[in-house]
Amino acid sequence: MMKWLKTNWFYLVVLIIALVVPLLITNRYYAQVITMSCLFAIGALSLNLILGYTGQMSLAHGAFFAIGAYGVAILTYTMGWNFWLALPVSALLSAFIGFLVGMPALRTRGSYFAITTMCLGEIIYLIAGNWMELTGGHNGIVGIPVPSPISIPGLGKLAFDSQIPQYYLVLFFLLLTLFVMHRLVKSLRGMTFLATAINEDLAEAVGINTFRTKLLSFVVANFFAGLAGGIYASLIGSISPSVASIAMTFNFLMYVLLGGITTLAGPIVGAFIIPILLEYLQFLQDYQMILFGFLLIVVIIYFPTGFMGLYTKVRDMMKKLKVVAQRAA
Amino acid sequence: MELFLQQVFNGVMLGSTYAIVALGLTMVFGILHVPNFAHGQMYMLGAYVCFFLVTIFGFAYWPALAVSAIVLALAGVVLEFLVFKPVRNAGGITPFISALGALIILENAVVVLWGPEDHRIPNPYPGIIDALGITMSTQRLLVIGVAMGLIVLLQIFIKRTTLGSTIEAVAQNKEGATLVGINVNKVSSLTFAISTGLAAVAACLVAPIFMISPSMGSLVGMKAFVIVILGGLGSIPGAIVGGLILGLIEAIGGGYFSAAYKDVFGFGALVLILAIRPTGLFGKEIKGR
Numbered sequence: 001m002m003k004w005l006k007t008n009w010f011y012l013v014v015l016i017i018a019l020v021v022p023l024l025i026t027n028r029y030y031a032q033v034i035t036m037s038c039l040f041a042i043g044a045l046s047l048n049l050i051l052g053y054t055g056q057m058s059l060a061h062g063a064f065f066a067i068g069a070y071g072v073a074i075l076t077y078t079m080g081w082n083f084w085l086a087l088p089v090s091a092l093l094s095a096f097i098g099f100l101v102g103m104p105a106l107r108t109r110g111s112y113f114a115i116t117t118m119c120l121g122e123i124i125y126l127i128a129g130n131w132m133e134l135t136g137g138h139n140g141i142v143g144i145p146v147p148s149p150i151s152i153p154g155l156g157k158l159a160f161d162s163q164i165p166q167y168y169l170v171l172f173f174l175l176l177t178l179f180v181m182h183r184l185v186k187s188l189r190g191m192t193f194l195a196t197a198i199n200e201d202l203a204e205a206v207g208i209n210t211f212r213t214k215l216l217s218f219v220v221a222n223f224f225a226g227l228a229g230g231i232y233a234s235l236i237g238s239i240s241p242s243v244a245s246i247a248m249t250f251n252f253l254m255y256v257l258l259g260g261i262t263t264l265a266g267p268i269v270g271a272f273i274i275p276i277l278l279e280y281l282q283f284l285q286d287y288q289m290i291l292f293g294f295l296l297i298v299v300i301i302y303f304p305t306g307f308m309g310l311y312t313k314v315r316d317m318m319k320k321l322k323v324v325a326q327r328a329a
Numbered sequence: 330m331e332l333f334l335q336q337v338f339n340g341v342m343l344g345s346t347y348a349i350v351a352l353g354l355t356m357v358f359g360i361l362h363v364p365n366f367a368h369g370q371m372y373m374l375g376a377y378v379c380f381f382l383v384t385i386f387g388f389a390y391w392p393a394l395a396v397s398a399i400v401l402a403l404a405g406v407v408l409e410f411l412v413f414k415p416v417r418n419a420g421g422i423t424p425f426i427s428a429l430g431a432l433i434i435l436e437n438a439v440v441v442l443w444g445p446e447d448h449r450i451p452n453p454y455p456g457i458i459d460a461l462g463i464t465m466s467t468q469r470l471l472v473i474g475v476a477m478g479l480i481v482l483l484q485i486f487i488k489r490t491t492l493g494s495t496i497e498a499v500a501q502n503k504e505g506a507t508l509v510g511i512n513v514n515k516v517s518s519l520t521f522a523i524s525t526g527l528a529a530v531a532a533c534l535v536a537p538i539f540m541i542s543p544s545m546g547s548l549v550g551m552k553a554f555v556i557v558i559l560g561g562l563g564s565i566p567g568a569i570v571g572g573l574i575l576g577l578i579e580a581i582g583g584g585y586f587s588a589a590y591k592d593v594f595g596f597g598a599l600v601l602i603l604a605i606r607p608t609g610l611f612g613k614e615i616k617g618r
Contacts, residue, residue: 057422104604111364114425115554116603119596122551130589246547250429257426286441293434300426301415 018171022164031163033279037272038170039232042177044255044267046224051253052262053185054217055197056106057114060121061225062248066128067094068226069233069243073141074134076234083147087230094226095219102218106211109200121246129241140240147234166235173231174268177224182264184220193217197262254292258299260308269307335463336584337577342469344576345476349531350549351556351568352483353524358554359563360500361520363413366428368528369550370435371408375401375529376541377439380450390453394533398526405525406518414517432547439543447540454537472534479530480569483523487565496520500563548592555599558609567609 005012025031047061071090075081081089105116128135135141147169149159160166184190195203196210204210233239242248259270274292281288303310350372357363365371378400382393412431416423454467487493498506499516507513532541539545556575560567575595583591603609 051422055422057425104600107607108603109607111358111425112558112603112607112609114364114422115551115558116600118551119555119599122548123593123596123600126590126593250433253426253429286437289437290434290441293430293432293437296430296433297412297427300423300430304419304423 022167028163030279031167033275034272035163035167035170035235037275038167038174039228039235040251040255040275041268041271042170042174042228042231043225043252044259044271045174045177045181045264046221046228047252048256048261048264048267049181049184049193049224050217050221051256052266053190053193053197054214055200056214056218057110057117058218058221059114059118059246059249060101060124061221061252062246062250063121063124063244064094064098064222064225065229065232065248065252066124066239066241066244067097067222068229069239070128070135070141070229071226072230072233073144073239077141077144083145083234084150087147087227087234090230091223091227094229095223098219098222099215102215106214106218118246121244121249125241125244125246128244135241138241140238141233142238144233144237144239146237147231170231170235173227177227178264178268180220180224185264189213189216194262254296256306258295258306260306260311261304263305263308266306266308273307331463332584333581336580338463338465338469339584340577340580341573342472342576343580344573345473346531346535346572347549347552347556347576348569348572349476349479349527351553351560351572352480352565353527354550354553355557355560355563355565355568356496356520357524358557359561360496361517363409363417364425364428365408365413365521365524366425366550367408367412367431367435368524368553369546369548370432371401371405371525371546372528372532372549373439373541373543373546374404374435374532375525376450376532376536376545377443377448378529379533379536380448380541383450390450390537394530397533398529401529402522402526405521405523408525409517409521413521414514432550436543436547443543445543447542449540450533450536452537466538468537472538475530475534479527483527484565492519552592552595555595559599559602561609 021034022031025034043061043065047058050056050058050061068090071093072083072086075086075089076083101117101120105113105120108116129138131137146166147160149157151157158165160169185193192203192208192213195206195208196213200210203213229243232243255270255274256267257270258274259268260266278288281291284291299306305312350368354365354368357365357368375397378397379393382388382396383390388396408431412427413424416427452466452468454471456467458465458467458470485493487497495506495511495516496519498509498511499513499520503513506516532545552575556568556571559574560569560571575598578594578598579591582594586594
């Protein structure tokens with residue numbers, strides 16, 4: 001137990017901070033920013049699975065986020081379903097469409113896959129904007145109900161119509177996603193993902209069915225993208241086709257890359273740092289995106305492992321310095 | 330029948346502009362293996378340069394087109410130097426991300442500088458010709474003519490001149506080309522210059538017909554990628570045929586089925602073709618790219 005604490009104290013501290021943060025932040029606006037960061041972290045983590053761990057550049061990630069969002073919106077608002085049924089159904093729908101799309105798309109490689117998924121994303125975006133009866137066209141869907149209350153035996157009803165329960169709801173799903181990703185990438189299956197990312201031909205040669213590996217990764221990633229989208233629709237209360245646009249995918253990409261690709265912490269760090277940075281850069285307004293474009297290029301050229309890569313570099317350097325200092329003493 | 334012919338005409342017009350944009354892209358993507366995601370944004374920039382030359386500096390249409398092509402050719406060289414050269418030897422998704430960064434910068438810079446609204450370049454040739462029951466505006470005919478001319482010129486340049494053949498040499502074998510004394514850096518710059526210059530010409534040609542806006546490039550860029558893959562990476566005839574096919578699919582799909590979904594047909598066709606042939610229509614087997 002003590003040993004476990006010694007190696008994992010940092011994560012425990014982060015978890016405790018995450019649990020008490022809503023009690024410390026009373027500003028409604030900042031609380032909302034943090035809730036949204038948690039939500040986008042789910043999407044970023046799932047993109048990281050297919051992009052980082054499996055090496056497949058899916059540019060349809062925003063579109064799968066949108067499938068989940070539209071799924072929950074249509075099921076709860078138009079058809080009157082319970083949120084807790086609509087959410088898993090929408091996430092499964094997103095995963096299923098991912099499966100159908102992945103079957104042909106994952107036969108292609110590299111740039112071809114990126115462009116195929118970009119086209120698929122564009123198709124989904126166009127459908128969201130034009131299928132009036134189902135999606136409400138360019139106006140989208142307004143008035144999506146918040147998640148329905150759940151009753152906990154002995155504690156009474158837990159309603160999600162205020163910010164703090166909403167935060168814990170998102171945090172719960174973020175931890176769930178992180179748990180699944182952690183189990184997945186540290187398992188033998190996760191090794192096959194990495195092998196496929198690093199050298200697909202070699203992976204194939206040592207007996208990994210790379211197509212099925214990629215498909216599994218794609219389906220799981222899209223499940224969680226859909227899950228994040230579903231929660232997003234319910235918490236925000238309205239959606240429009242812009243959730244399916246490539247800009248949404250770019251946001252996720254930015255979180256993953258600036259945070260640190262192929263690390264579990266990176267996408268979460270990215271999803272928190274970037275929106276908070278944006279708050280501070282409010283005065284830059286229109287120049288924000290230009291700045292992020294520059295950042296993206298600079299990071300990919302000089303720090304391809306993002307913030308987390310920088311962090312490990314600094315940590316290793318500190319360790320070395322310590323050793324040197326000890327030797328000197 | 331007349332509707333059909335009209336759609337075919339529109340399709341050929343659209344297709345020939347797509348073909349020039351895709352030609353440029355197939356050169357950098359297929360030959361230099363640089364996935365220039367910002368190609369559509371260079372196209373957009375070309376239209377803006379032309380617009381300002383015509384409206385503010387009072388240039389006539391043709392000189393504006395020529396100057397815009399030169400400006401964008403230079404911009405292409407700069408883009409290559411700043412964004413793609415540093416990641417030339419990095420594999421995987423790195424050049425993609427770099428290109429995405431360039432795309433985001435260019436699109437948002439234009440919004441900041443000149444606003445998100447649409448502009449229109451005054452049509453230099455507003456005349457209309459009626460033939461075979463179809464209406465053809467002079468400008469649209471001109472688009473087809475110039476596009477065809479450019480394609481022929483480019484083909485002559487690459488096949489018949491020493492400078493042009495260095496591009497092909499680098500495409501075939503980078504090390505070999507270096508060995509015989511070809512400067513790969515110079516060829517890269519040259520290829521980028523031609524590529525973005527062509528995009529600018531295409532944009533200037535259609536600018537009097539359609540509106541110009543900061544977002545005009547993203548869809549065209551995406552379509553250019555579709556065409557390049559349909560036609561096979563690096564294949565110049567493939568880009569031309571692919572461009573015309575996509576233009577026709579869009580015009581006929583849009584004319585007969587639904588204008589709102591016209592882009593879905595084009596993108597859907599790509600997905601279908603890649604499902605059957607993962608390396609594109611004329612593509613050869615590629616490894617890890």
